[in-house]
Amino acid sequence: MSPSRTGGSSDRSAAVRQRLIDAATELIPELGWEAVSTRALAERAGVAPGLVHYHFTSIPELLRQASLGLISTMVGQLAQIDDPVEAVAATLDVVDGTEPASVLMLETALASLRDAHLRAGLTEVVRDFRRLVADHLRGAGVADPDATASVLAATIDGLMLHRALNPELNGAAVRTVLPRLIQGPVG
Numbered sequence: 001m002s003p004s005r006t007g008g009s010s011d012r013s014a015a016v017r018q019r020l021i022d023a024a025t026e027l028i029p030e031l032g033w034e035a036v037s038t039r040a041l042a043e044r045a046g047v048a049p050g051l052v053h054y055h056f057t058s059i060p061e062l063l064r065q066a067s068l069g070l071i072s073t074m075v076g077q078l079a080q081i082d083d084p085v086e087a088v089a090a091t092l093d094v095v096d097g098t099e100p101a102s103v104l105m106l107e108t109a110l111a112s113l114r115d116a117h118l119r120a121g122l123t124e125v126v127r128d129f130r131r132l133v134a135d136h137l138r139g140a141g142v143a144d145p146d147a148t149a150s151v152l153a154a155t156i157d158g159l160m161l162h163r164a165l166n167p168e169l170n171g172a173a174v175r176t177v178l179p180r181l182i183q184g185p186v187g
């Protein structure tokens with residue numbers, strides 16, 4: 001087979017895989033983790049159902065790759081903001097807790113309770129995020145940066161959950177309260 005034909009086939013295969021991953025990231029928040037099926041994935045991706053299992057060994061594997069990929073990207077973008085308080089506040093200015101990205105994160109967290117592979121992957125993503133935040137806090141002279149980063153990561157999860165329940169919980173509230181929690185008492 002010529003190199004150009006092999007490359008084209010590989011490109012098509014990668015494109016189908018990406019369409020399936022994109023379909024999964026859309027369907028998880030729409031249907032719920034457990035309700036995503038081969039048929040729904042194939043229909044959303046515009047491919048034959050057999051291609052779902054050709055490209056992925058199982059639906060859970062596809063859902064893991066899709067959700068962890070999106071969460072890794074989101075967490076990576078959040079970690080790029082120099083000020084952790086601003087990163088959290090800016091997130092709450094954009095999300096309301098019910099939009100697809102928030103629901104996907106919540107569905108993933110819940111599914112990780114029943115899926116050890118997903119839990120391990122999610123743990124790694126969160127661990128990397130906490131490490132980046134702790135490094136920033138260490139550079140800013142925050143006492144006990146590792147524990148502070150762990151609490152801050154958990155705070156973000158809680159804020160996203162509560163944002164859906166309390167629309168007044170927004171970036172302004174975080175900008176006021178969170179610095180006191182991170183720095184501790186002044187004086």
